[in-house]
Amino acid sequence: MSALEFRATGAARAAADAHVEQLVADRVASRLFSKDATLWGAEAESEASIRLGWVDLFEDSRALIEPIIALRDELRAEGVDRVVLAGMGGSSLAPEVITATAGVELVVLDSTDPDMVAGALADRLESSVLVVSSKSGSTVETDSQRRVFEKAFGDAGLDAAQRIVVVTDPGSPMDEASRQAGYRAVFNADPNVGGRYSALTAFGLVPSGLAGVDIETLLADAEEAAEFLRDDDVDNIGLALGAALGGTAPLRDKIVFVDEGSGIAGFADWIEQLIAESTGKLGTGVLPVVVEPGSPELDGADDVLVVRLTSGEDDSPASESGHEARVSGSLGSQMLLWEVATVVAGRLLGINPFDQPDVEAAKVAARGLLDEQPEPVPAELVDGAVELRGTEGLLDGATTLSDGLQRLLAELGPEGYLSIQAYLDRLGSADLSGMRARLSTAAARPVTFGWGPRFLHSTGQFHKGGPRVGVYLQITGANDTDVEIPERPFTFAQLISAQAAGDSAVLAELGRPVLRLHLADRAAGLEQLEAALAALAAR
Structure with missing residues (x-):
């Protein structure tokens, strides 16, 4: 499978219909492939001029x-x-x-x-x-x-x-x-x-x-795709997909990704970092939300657009919302397609898709904590093996882990999203990602899941630079062992702790609600968290 396919319905189709002809008239595709740095406006020109080698x-x-x-x-x-x-x-x-x-x-x-x-x-x-x-x-x-x-x-x-x-x-x-x-x-x-x-x-x-x-x-598949992605043509699916991502009106800024047999393992996670870091800035952007088939998000709110990654051989019906895109093709060809679509979406959103102005804030905060090595902030609440800390007022009146989770969900607005950020061993704690679906049921809003600190280099940009509508659940855990870092005055345990604390501090400074759960005993804490999530989802 190498041929690219794109199909769209509802708002995705309307966005393509509304924008592709103008994108063709503006010669966006051919100018992109000739490395025209003026495509995203004067403010982006300097950065774009050194970022188009791909x-x-x-x-x-x-x-x-x-x-x-x-x-x-x-x-x-x-x-x-x-x-x-x-x-x-x-x-x-x-x-x-x-x-x-x-x-x-x-x-x-x-x-x-x-x-x-x-x-x-x-x-x-x-x-x-x-x-x-x-x-x-x-x-x-x-x-x-x-x-x-x-x-x-x-x-x-x-x-x-x-x-x-x-x-x-x-x-x-x-x-x-x-x-x-x-x-x-x-x-x-x-x-x-x-x-x-x-x-x-x-x-x-x-x-x-x-x-x-x-x-x-x-590489051969990508090069073949480039031959038609560079064309100023109304059938250019790079333009159509970019329009669907960044050109819906009003903007559907939660892009829900579900893999339905694409044959590309983990592809939505790669797309997630590409789109979130490229578009989430200046208070705008689109948030990729990677979900499982059958997830509540697929039923669609007014701010949600569904993207199905398929094999190209399915004829299954659209979601209940009917606002979706379907994309298929080989890995090499799709990597280039999504890169093209992302920068086209950036043009429609009026942002520079090549910078990441808010990523550095968390790094600076973490470095400060590593240098100062302050005493840990006391927990506001301890429930069994779980210590709870929250932004100001978030945990007022809470007495249990379940109370804390409910108070965080209560902060979600009608256009909001919940971001779960787990600073744990993503191989040893892989089952933890299943909590995303439970919380999406309880929240009735889009929920993302990211492993820390790797999400800081991708979706972390959106959380700080995009629309300030998110609420954040951070999970950290005590370590049975630690690893020294040669010729550095800190260990890995100290580094990951500083990264988590630094990022939550930056989010709090932006006025966003953050609930921090620290598992003083990882195994026992995870059991407690599972029980609390099950109770929430059952309500």
Whole structure:
């Protein structure tokens, strides 16, 4: 399956009908593929001029195939066949989708949770290679992960430098330091491609290719799609999809994604970070909401648009709301399609789809907490193994965990959404994501679920820069173990705690309700939370 298909009904169809002809008249598609930085207005021009390398990356990306395959073969000949990826945001989500869809193993370490880090270190270290991916070369999570792996390799009697592969922008601090350190390989990515648009650059291709993916076909499918996505034509589905995302009137700013047999594993999670970080700013944007088939959100409120990711062979009826789009196609072709559609939506929304002005706020707050190491804020309420803290007034009168959850849901407005943010081991606590559906039933509003800190590099931008209608449920947990970070004055437990506290502080400063649940005992706390959620959903 490589051919792209797009179908739309209701508000999605009306938006395409309303905007595509003008997008064609404005030559948006051809100007995009000729890297016209003026498409998003004067204020965005400077940033856009250095962020459009993804539209014609195929020649440069194809040049990577041979060295990636050669390195993979060398490593396998040495018995090194487990690939661990240290990366955040688009640098990790794209390879995760690519490898999962291909059915090959890639260990994606995009967390600072000590249990998850310790688990990655403990598994088959002797046959592992670490791919360190960072555009800037200064991402705190990625740098910390590199440090602990480098030490672990050395402690195990392995040549650490020969077990580390780096992907970064040319001239970044990591580029220079990695070459001086003599790491196994350093791959430079196109500096004119932002992280969330980098799926088909070295950031997506190096870890995926080393893990065993056929990256040549991935690129070929995308290049084939580019041939018609660049056309100023009313049948250009990149324009139509972009119009559906950003051009409904009134704006349906909750885009509910449901996978109905697309064959692309976890694709909605990649789309989520692409759209949320690209559009959520200046008080506007569209929020992707990844749900399960049959979720309450699919019945549709006035601010909801449904997107179904399909195999292209289904003829199932539309949702009850009737306002939806259906998209199918191969992974490579769809990655380029969604990138095109996202920047088209940005033009219609009147924003710059390439910056992320609010991401830095949480980083600054976390750094401040790491430097100061303040005493923990006392819990306002303790219910069994769960400590509750909330923004001012949120927990007034609450005596139980259930009370706290009900008070948070009571803060939801008619156009609001709930964001669950779990700063836990996403592999060891994977079942926790099932709470999303229960809370969506209780809230009768769209509910998103994100693993911390990785969502800070994607949907975190929307939560702080988009419409201020969200309420936030943050979950943290005590760690049985901790992992020291070589040559750093903090541990992974301290880092993830600072990241969670810093982000909640920023949200509170924006006037948004935040309920923080800390599981003093993870197992017991999760049982309590499950029971409280079941009771809420049953009401």
